[in-house]
Amino acid sequence: xxxxxILRVITKILVGAIMLFAFYVQFHGDFSPGGGFQAGxxxxxxxxxxxxxxxLDSVKRVFPPWLVHKLVALGVLLYAATGVLSxxxxxSFLDYxxxxxxxxxxxxxxxxLAVELGVGITVTAVMVAIYYAFAGRxxxxxxxxW
Amino acid sequence: xxxxxxxxVAMTLYDHLPVLQVLVPLVSAPxxxxxxxxxxTWSIAFTASAxxxxxxxxxxxxxxxxxxxxxxxxxxxxxxxxxxxxxxxxAFVLLLVSGISTLVLPYARESIKSEIPARHHxxxxxxxxxxxxxxxxxxxxGDAFNVFVxxxxxxxxxxxxxxxxxxxxxxxxxxxxxxxxMGTIGATFFVIGLGMLYMATGTLNMADLADRIADQGANRxxxxxxxxxxxxxxxxxxxxxxxxxxxxxxxxxPSAVTVFLAATATKVAIYVLLRFTFSVFQPKFMFEVNTLExxxxxxxxxxxxxxxxxxxxxxxxxxxxxxSSIAQIGYMLLGISLLTETGLTATVVYLFNHGITKxxxxxxxxxxxxxxxxxxxxxxxxxxKTMPWTSxxxxxxxxxxxxxxxxxGFISKWTLVEATIEKGWWPVSILIVLSSLLAVIYVWRVFExxxxxxxxxxxxxKEAPLTMLIPMWILALxxxxxxxxxxxxxxxxxxxxxxLLAGSAGMF
Amino acid sequence: xxxxxxxxxILGHMNYxxxxxxxxxxxxxxxxxxNLVKKIVGLxxxxxxxxxxxxxxxxxxxxxxxxxxxxxxVDPNVIYSNPxxxxxxxxxxxxxxxxxxxxLALIVRIxxxxxxxxxxxxxxxxxxxxxxxxxxxxDSMGGRA
Numbered sequence: 001x002x003x004x005x006i007l008r009v010i011t012k013i014l015v016g017a018i019m020l021f022a023f024y025v026q027f028h029g030d031f032s033p034g035g036g037f038q039a040g041x042x043x044x045x046x047x048x049x050x051x052x053x054x055x056l057d058s059v060k061r062v063f064p065p066w067l068v069h070k071l072v073a074l075g076v077l078l079y080a081a082t083g084v085l086s087x088x089x090x091x092s093f094l095d096y097x098x099x100x101x102x103x104x105x106x107x108x109x110x111x112x113l114a115v116e117l118g119v120g121i122t123v124t125a126v127m128v129a130i131y132y133a134f135a136g137r138x139x140x141x142x143x144x145x146w
Numbered sequence: 147x148x149x150x151x152x153x154x155v156a157m158t159l160y161d162h163l164p165v166l167q168v169l170v171p172l173v174s175a176p177x178x179x180x181x182x183x184x185x186x187t188w189s190i191a192f193t194a195s196a197x198x199x200x201x202x203x204x205x206x207x208x209x210x211x212x213x214x215x216x217x218x219x220x221x222x223x224x225x226x227x228x229x230x231x232x233x234x235x236x237a238f239v240l241l242l243v244s245g246i247s248t249l250v251l252p253y254a255r256e257s258i259k260s261e262i263p264a265r266h267h268x269x270x271x272x273x274x275x276x277x278x279x280x281x282x283x284x285x286x287x288g289d290a291f292n293v294f295v296x297x298x299x300x301x302x303x304x305x306x307x308x309x310x311x312x313x314x315x316x317x318x319x320x321x322x323x324x325x326x327x328m329g330t331i332g333a334t335f336f337v338i339g340l341g342m343l344y345m346a347t348g349t350l351n352m353a354d355l356a357d358r359i360a361d362q363g364a365n366r367x368x369x370x371x372x373x374x375x376x377x378x379x380x381x382x383x384x385x386x387x388x389x390x391x392x393x394x395x396x397x398x399x400p401s402a403v404t405v406f407l408a409a410t411a412t413k414v415a416i417y418v419l420l421r422f423t424f425s426v427f428q429p430k431f432m433f434e435v436n437t438l439e440x441x442x443x444x445x446x447x448x449x450x451x452x453x454x455x456x457x458x459x460x461x462x463x464x465x466x467x468x469x470s471s472i473a474q475i476g477y478m479l480l481g482i483s484l485l486t487e488t489g490l491t492a493t494v495v496y497l498f499n500h501g502i503t504k505x506x507x508x509x510x511x512x513x514x515x516x517x518x519x520x521x522x523x524x525x526x527x528x529x530x531k532t533m534p535w536t537s538x539x540x541x542x543x544x545x546x547x548x549x550x551x552x553x554x555g556f557i558s559k560w561t562l563v564e565a566t567i568e569k570g571w572w573p574v575s576i577l578i579v580l581s582s583l584l585a586v587i588y589v590w591r592v593f594e595x596x597x598x599x600x601x602x603x604x605x606x607x608k609e610a611p612l613t614m615l616i617p618m619w620i621l622a623l624x625x626x627x628x629x630x631x632x633x634x635x636x637x638x639x640x641x642x643x644x645x646l647l648a649g650s651a652g653m654f
Numbered sequence: 655x656x657x658x659x660x661x662x663x664i665l666g667h668m669n670y671x672x673x674x675x676x677x678x679x680x681x682x683x684x685x686x687x688x689n690l691v692k693k694i695v696g697l698x699x700x701x702x703x704x705x706x707x708x709x710x711x712x713x714x715x716x717x718x719x720x721x722x723x724x725x726x727x728v729d730p731n732v733i734y735s736n737p738x739x740x741x742x743x744x745x746x747x748x749x750x751x752x753x754x755x756x757x758l759a760l761i762v763r764i765x766x767x768x769x770x771x772x773x774x775x776x777x778x779x780x781x782x783x784x785x786x787x788x789x790x791x792x793d794s795m796g797g798r799a
Contacts, residue, residue, distance in 0.1 A: 037748060073176035080173045090156030093165040095221035130755050137762060291742055298749045305756055309763070316767040317780055323760045327684060330697055330753050334704055337746060338677075341708050344739075461791050522791040 004053070011053040018046040026120050030109065036116035040123025047124075048131045056135050068129045075122030082114045160204075164217040164230040167201045167240065168283045168296075170194050175275040182268050191271040192251045195278065199244040206237035212641050216288070224288070225354035231288030235642035238494060239285045239417045242501045246409040247278045249505070249617040254402035256611050257512050261314050261400045270310060277303040277406070281414045290340050290350045290426075293418060294333060297382070300414075301329045304407060308399040318398035325391040332381025332388075339374030342367050343426075356426050364431045372427050372434065376442075379422070382415035385442075385479060386449035389472045396468035401512025404464065408471055409505040413497045416478055420493070424646040429485050443483040447577055449476030454584035458591075463521040464511050466588055467504065470547065473581065474500050480574070481562055488565035490643035495561050495635055499546070499554035499628060502621050506543035509618040510536055513610040523591070528601030533609050537596045539622040544589040546625040549582050553629040557636070669710035676703030688773040690764065694757045701750045705743045712739035 022043035029035030051059035086098035096111025097104040159166075174194035178187045208215060215232040218224065232240075254274070262270055280300025284293055305326045311318035344350055346367040347358040359368055377388075384392045392412075396404050427434055450473050457469035478500070481493030511521050513536045518525045530537040546553035549560075559582060566575040609615070628635050664671070676699060683696025717735035722728065765771050768779055 037744065070180055073179040076176040077173065077180070080169065080176075084169070084173075087157075087162055087165075092157065092218055092221045093162065093169065094219055097221060130759075133759065134762065137766075291745075295745055295749070298753075302749075302752055302756060305760070309760060312763065312767065317783065319760055319764045319767060320776060320780065323690065323757065323764065326753065326757050326760065327693060327697060331681070331684070331700070333749075334701055337704055338707065341704070341711070341739075344708075345711050461788065522787070524791040 007053050011049055015046045015050055018049070019043060022046065022120075026116065027113070029116050030112055036119025037123050039116075040120045041127055043120070043124040044127030044131070047128050051131060051135065056132070060132070063128060065129075065132055068125050068132065071121055071125035072129060075118045075120070075125065078118030078121065079115045082111060082118070086111070161217070163201050163205055164215060164232055164286060165219065167198055167205065167244075167286055168230075168279055170197050170201070171275045171279040171282065175272045175279065178268060178272045178275065184264070184267055187268050187271045188251070188255050191275055192248070194275060195244065195248045195251055198278070198282065199241075199248045202237065202240040202244040205232050206234075206241050206638065208232075209234050209237050210638055210641055212645065214645075225349045225351035228287070228289040228292055229351065230286050231353070232286060233642070233645045234638055235417065235420065235494065235646055236285055238498065238638045238642055239414060240282060242413060242498050243278070243281050243285065243410045246406060246501060246505055247274075249620060250402055250406045250509075252613045253405065253509055253512070253617045256614050257402045257516060258400055260516055262310050263313060266310065270307070273303045273306045273310075274403075274406070276300075277307060281410055284414050285417055288352050290343070290352055290355065294337055294340065297336070297418075298333055300411070301333065301382075304411060305329070307403040307407075308395050311399045311403070314400070315398050317394065321391070321394035321398045325395045328381055328388075328391045332378045335374045335378030335381070337378075339371040339378060342371035342374065346371065352421065352426050356428065359427060364433055368427070369433050372437070375422050376419070376437065379415055379419045383412050383419060383479075384472055384475055386445045386452065386472065386476065389449070389453075389475075392472060393465055393468040396471070396508075397462065397465045401508065401515050405505050405508040405512060408467070408508050409501040412471070412475055413501055416475070416482075416493070416497060420482065420490070420646055423482065424490070429647075435485065438483040438485060442479055443574075446476045446479035446483060447574070449473055449479070450577070450581040451584070454581055454588070457588045458584065460588075461523055463514070463523060463526065463592065464508075466592075467507055467511065470585065470588065471504060473585070474504075474547075477559070477562060477578070480578070481565060484565050484569050484571075486565060486569055487640075487643045487647055488561065488568050490646055491636070491639045492558065492561040492565045494639035494642045496558035498635055498639070499558040499625075502624050502628070503543055503546040503553075503555055506539055506618060506621040506625055507547065509614070509621065510540035510543060513614055513618070516610065516614070517607040523595045525602065527595055527599040528597075529607060530597035532601060532607050535615055535619070536610055539615075539618050540596065541593065542622040542625055544592055546629065548585045548589055551629075552626065554625045554635075555629070557629055557632050561636075561639075669706065673703050673707040673710075676700075676706065679703075690761045690771045690773065691758070693773075694754055694761070697757070698750065698754060701746070701753075705746060708739040708743050708746075712736040 022039045025034035025042060026036065026039030029039070047059055047063055050062070083094040086095045087093050089098040091098040094111070094115075096108045098107065099110045100107035171194050174190050178190050181187065181190065205215065209232055212234065216224070217230040217232075219228045219230065222228070251274075254270075258267060258270060277300050280296045280298075280303060283296030284300065287293055287296065305322045308325060309319055309322035311321075340350070343355060343359075346362065346365065347355055349355055349358060362368065381388045396408060399407065423429070423434065423438070429435060429438075453469045453473035453476065457466045457473065460466035460469065474496070478493045478496050481489045481496060483489075484492075513533070514526045514529060515521050517533065518529070520526075542553070546555035549555040549558075559578065563575045563578055566572070566578065610618075680696045680698070680700025680703060683699065684693050687693060687696065712735060714733055714735050717733045720734040720737045761771055764776070768776050770776060770779075
């Protein structure tokens, strides 16, 4: 993609904006449409766009595959840990009242933030992993033959 | 460690058992991926499976007298919140699933070394634990949409597990793809039915659904929902015309995966059908009685005969067992269509006994595959002499499949015949006996190949490793044990049937 | 019959008509098309029709967005649309995406192993494998099974 100057410049500008928007969607999930899944996909789009315009190797240098696979597991464990934490505090599984017993609605906010963060991390990592898996297969036609 | 306020008592570990049943395997899957070292992953998987087996035993001990445990997720009371509801029917199936999983894991350790490349073993165990999570979750939950979510978790991991057999035979990929298409259509039909139920009643909690449907009566939405749910779960159960994915999926999957799936996946789907047919839509609705009598019953009898016939003519041991599974599912559906308490008891007992029978047989096949590289009859000739322990276990499993007195299969067939005679349908009981004779034919072929033929020239197979023999023999001995000491299974099954038949009243 | 083919019946139930049309289109594509990728597309259309069914039934005539007003004073006369189907469909969409991703991954592997993704060509290749197997093993039955 050496000769696609416009694409390369615009991508460099947009990737930052896309990531910022992903964070916005993530943390405004309980006030407006959004939440973990949507934010995760948007964040993954930033990496995938970078990988498409520049090469797969360059995006793998930024976000190495081993880190992607670990993050997949980490997000799920974060979600489960939130639930287990409320169990340790004596409440039901995933009962967010446990976090601030005196003011349950704050507890609900904290709990939802934590689980949505876990969901966002996992979804980002999964989408990027899917992209790595599909784009990383050896191609049947080399680039010159296209 | 608990925060004790003046107005509430903290929950103990014992109270959390229903959610721990699903949580332990669920957490073990990402742990396996995170840790990633091959020596530890099997231990984590086995520990998680053993812990969930213990939890299932504890749950069954609590509910076998007919009581019900209800656990509220997130502290939200049902019907608004999701609840996990354990009664005798649930707990019995939980016991079967977690028990089979605990026995399969030591077996799988040796078995997959020859069938899957070593770099994929970590992900294999992770997918296995996710499949276990999904199956346990389907069984234990009391919220209808939660059933769909866990069903899809287990189905997706099943497609992955089946596709891992591609390193031995590339047809596993197309088998997994076919199962994916059919399974997704089935699950989506289930969701459509659920949507119609939600539109008609406004709730998704199964106990509340039962109440509201009983109040409303049978309007067209409820009837359409019933049709979609029966067809959707029918694809997962492999009712006769909807069974096309099963033979290829069982034949080409890795041996350990086939053991696990054959013993659990269809049984859990039958449990969901039981729960919806008897607890949510009670049998007093004529549309339901008509469906069961005029649609399910003929298909069940068709499955019993047609699948047994096809099984007789197979040249591959694994494929023969797959068709035999379809026939046995026909027997279980026969028990459902009787709509009596004895019929339901027969189905639940058959579910359990068939699970352990098929697990024994598929474990035996897996060992034969491990040693000889294939499961064709030609290749496994004469192994009765060189591998006596394996062949003896296969013999026990085969006898239980036929229903010889003294084995678990006899108890289930006997209860089924008892139920049909009690209902007055003695032609059906004759059909049951006739199709069991067909089973004699295809099981006899196995004995003939193993014992009466000479081993292939140039082969000298050693006996199987102990980690594979011991789980198989535990299952084989339990086939005999549950055929002689029937209190546990029959009591649990009877409690389950009573709980299911009491309809919505039984869910409180 | 119990209903009249009035304009209100057709226009009022438009979402159910569209749901049926989309569902049948999706199922037809899954069954009729031979290309494996097209089957996945058909499955997606089928699942999308289900999403539409749920969400369209969540909208209540005259209903507004189900959000508490800023002063938390809920007016009992205001009708709110139902947010629950949206939550259910979020889950179902994620399930659908996972299924699609898994299906496409399987297709990539099938392409590498069988060199084709047309259903009839794959059936031919598999039939050839089965015939080869039966030539070796078929005589345990005294012929082809």
